[in-house]
Amino acid sequence: xxxxxxxxxxxxxxxxxxxxxxxxxxxxxxxxxxxxxxxxxxxxxxxxxxxxxxxxxxxxxxxxxxxxxxxxxxxxxxxxxxxxxxxxxxxxxxxxxxxxxxxxxxxxxxxxxxxxxxxxxxxxxxxxxxxxxxxxxxxxxxxxxxxxxxxxxxxxxxxxxxxxxxxxxxxxxxxxxxxxxxxxxxxxxxxxxxxxxxxxxxxxxxxxxxxxxxxxxxxxxx
Amino acid sequence: xxxxxxxxxxxxxxxxxxxxxxxxxxxxxxxxxxxxxxxxxxxxxxxxxxxxxxxxxxxxxxxxxxxxxxxxxxxxxxxxxxxxxxxxxxxxxxxxxxxxxxxxxxxxxxxxxxxxxxxxxxxxxxxxxxxxxxxxxxxxxxxxxxxxxxxxxxxxxxxxxxxxxxxxxxxxxxxxxxxxxxxxxxxxxxxxxxxxxxxxxxxxxxxxxxxxxxxxxxxxxx
DNA sequence: GTCTATAATGAGATAGAC
DNA sequence: GTCTATCTCATTATAGAC
Numbered sequence: 001x002x003x004x005x006x007x008x009x010x011x012x013x014x015x016x017x018x019x020x021x022x023x024x025x026x027x028x029x030x031x032x033x034x035x036x037x038x039x040x041x042x043x044x045x046x047x048x049x050x051x052x053x054x055x056x057x058x059x060x061x062x063x064x065x066x067x068x069x070x071x072x073x074x075x076x077x078x079x080x081x082x083x084x085x086x087x088x089x090x091x092x093x094x095x096x097x098x099x100x101x102x103x104x105x106x107x108x109x110x111x112x113x114x115x116x117x118x119x120x121x122x123x124x125x126x127x128x129x130x131x132x133x134x135x136x137x138x139x140x141x142x143x144x145x146x147x148x149x150x151x152x153x154x155x156x157x158x159x160x161x162x163x164x165x166x167x168x169x170x171x172x173x174x175x176x177x178x179x180x181x182x183x184x185x186x187x188x189x190x191x192x193x194x195x196x197x198x199x200x201x202x203x204x205x206x207x208x209x210x211x212x213x214x215x216x217x218x219x220x221x222x
Numbered sequence: 223x224x225x226x227x228x229x230x231x232x233x234x235x236x237x238x239x240x241x242x243x244x245x246x247x248x249x250x251x252x253x254x255x256x257x258x259x260x261x262x263x264x265x266x267x268x269x270x271x272x273x274x275x276x277x278x279x280x281x282x283x284x285x286x287x288x289x290x291x292x293x294x295x296x297x298x299x300x301x302x303x304x305x306x307x308x309x310x311x312x313x314x315x316x317x318x319x320x321x322x323x324x325x326x327x328x329x330x331x332x333x334x335x336x337x338x339x340x341x342x343x344x345x346x347x348x349x350x351x352x353x354x355x356x357x358x359x360x361x362x363x364x365x366x367x368x369x370x371x372x373x374x375x376x377x378x379x380x381x382x383x384x385x386x387x388x389x390x391x392x393x394x395x396x397x398x399x400x401x402x403x404x405x406x407x408x409x410x411x412x413x414x415x416x417x418x419x420x421x422x423x424x425x426x427x428x429x430x431x432x433x434x435x436x437x438x439x440x441x442x443x444x
Numbered sequence: 445g446t447c448t449a450t451a452a453t454g455a456g457a458t459a460g461a462c
Numbered sequence: 463g464t465c466t467a468t469c470t471c472a473t474t475a476t477a478g479a480c
Contacts, residue, residue: 014445031356035257039474049447054475056445125354132350132405134253140409148413168414169428172406173399177436180398183354187362191370192390206391209443210436214399217435218428236463261456271465276457278463 018056021046023119025057026067030125034064034133065139068130071123072143078109079147083154090158098158099215100208106151107178111204114182124182131179162219170215181207240278243268245341247279248289252347256286256355287361290352293345294365300331301369305376312380320380321437322430328373329400333426336404346404353401384441392437403429 010018024045028037039060043050057063082105090098114120130136131144148171155167181188181203188203232240246267250259261282265272279285304327312320336342352358353366370393377389403410403425411420 011445017445033255033257033355035255038472040472050474051448051476052446060474128354131409132347133255145413152413165410165414165416165420165424166428168410168416169425170432171413172402172410173429173432176398176402176406177395180394184394184398187353188387188390188394191367191374191393192387194387194390202387203391205443206388206440207395209439210392210395213439214432214436217431221427221431233463239463260454262454272456273458273466274464282456 017046017048017052021048021053021056022067022070025053025063026119026122026126029064029067029129030122033129034060034135068126068136068139069143071120075110075113076143076147078113079106080150082106082109083151087154090154095159095219096212096216099155099219100212102151102155102158103174103208103211103215107174107207110178115200121182124179128179128183131175159219166218166221170218173214174211177207177211239268239270239274243270243275243278244289244292247275247285248341248344248348251286251289251351252344255351256282256357290348290358290361291365293342297332297335298365298369300335301328302372304328304331305373309376312376317381317441318434318438321377321441322434324373324377324380325396325430325433325437329396329429332400337422343404346401350401350405353397381441388440388443392440395436396433399429399433 021042025037025042028042028045031037039053040050043053046053053063057066083102086101086105090101093101110120110124114124127144130140152164152167152171155171156162156164159167185203243264247259247264250264250267253259261275262272265275268275275285279288305324308323308327312323315323332342332346336346349366352362374386374389374393377393378384378386381389407420407425410425414420
């Protein structure tokens with residue numbers, strides 16, 4: 001978390017162990033939830049002793065927060081960079097393209113990271129937990145809300161006539177759909193009876209079609 | 223669960239206690255998750271001894287399943303009744319109205335039940351857990367999938383040209399949005415900076431606008 | 445940093461009296 | 463059905479040797 005006491009740089013081996021512990025914890029927290037994943041299981045998964053997990057992670061709740069924080073910061077940076085990049089073009093884009101551009105800037109950085117990396121896919125399940133469990137409201141407020149606020153501010157400037165609640169609602173629904181896609185893609189295939197998991201690109205395209213059209217509908221109706 | 227051994231009818235007091243235990247468990251399971259809610263906490267919340275929770279609920283996992291089952295069946299019945307009621311009209315409705323009618327049949331029964339009853343609102347959080355946690359996949363398959371399949375079948379008949387995956391995807395996204403609305407409505411208000419919680423009707427209307435437009439977009443694109 | 449060992453607590457479940 | 467009391471086990475966390 002915060003490096004208050006200055007100490008000398010940890011060894012290479014230590015850093016590897018530390019990362020193995022963090023990755024194992026991320027996987028188990030994502031799979032079983034904060035309460036369902038025990039320190040012992042995490043230690044076993046990482047191939048270390050339980051004491052070592054406490055050494056690197058501290059108290060369990062702090063450990064969980066540190067794992068969330070680890071990926072939250074780089075993700076927020078990528079998102080905000082994209083937002084900055086597209087912002088100048090928004091006034092000239094028609095509504096549908098403007099909405100799509102903003103949603104792209106929010107979602108693509110995550111999907112890109114998640115594509116090849118299992119850790120990032122696990123992270124999505126962590127985010128879903130943090131977003132829905134009141135216990136982690138402070139964590140969400142610290143790591144997720146500021147980014148969301150910036151995206152909403154950009155949308156508000158592009159669509160000044162739309163009520164802020166409509167924009168916020170569209171944003172929450174969109175995030176719900178993204179998390180639904182990542183955490184329950186197996187369910188889509190199961191319900192469609194389409195055998196193996198579907199083409200990745202088709203699902204992503206569908207997500208953008210759905211969310212963009214939904215957003216536009218919210219903007220126009222009110 | 224199943225009443226194998228026939229016994230004589232339980233007393234009125236017993237039924238009240240049993241219901242208090244179930245309601246307390248539902249609340250705590252919804253709030254803290256299956257692992258986060260302990261039998262002891264549930265007993266304390268219900269004002270009984272821990273042994274009594276085991277007596278009425280059995281093993282913890284079975285207890286959780288029983289709580290899910292308790293409301294799943296009446297909800298499925300209401301949904302299917304609505305679906306049966308609207309089905310004859312679908313062929314004559316334009317696409318947008320047809321989609322909206324089907325979504326209404328799925329969502330309104332739940333929203334109606336949840337409006338006045340805290341238990342039903344807690345139930346939504348249980349459903350979210352069951353839907354996203356692989357551990358409860360069998361539970362979801364037993365209690366949720368059959369209803370979803372029937373709704374998808376009706377949509378398939380009304381939109382035979384649409385690929386089944388698109389319909390399944392739209393359905394999953396819609397359910398994600400419903401759960402997002404119920405479990406994170408506080409977040410909408412927080413992000414919109416709109417002070418107190420928003421008008422209920424406005425949120426519901428927004429949900430239908432968003433989901434219907436998204437669904438139509440999925441149908442048309444492919 | 446890493447290990448062994450253990451403390452301290454809380455968990456789920458049951459036996460048996462009433 | 464309900465209670466007291468208890469069993470057994472897993473949990474988080476730390477102390478202290480190396």
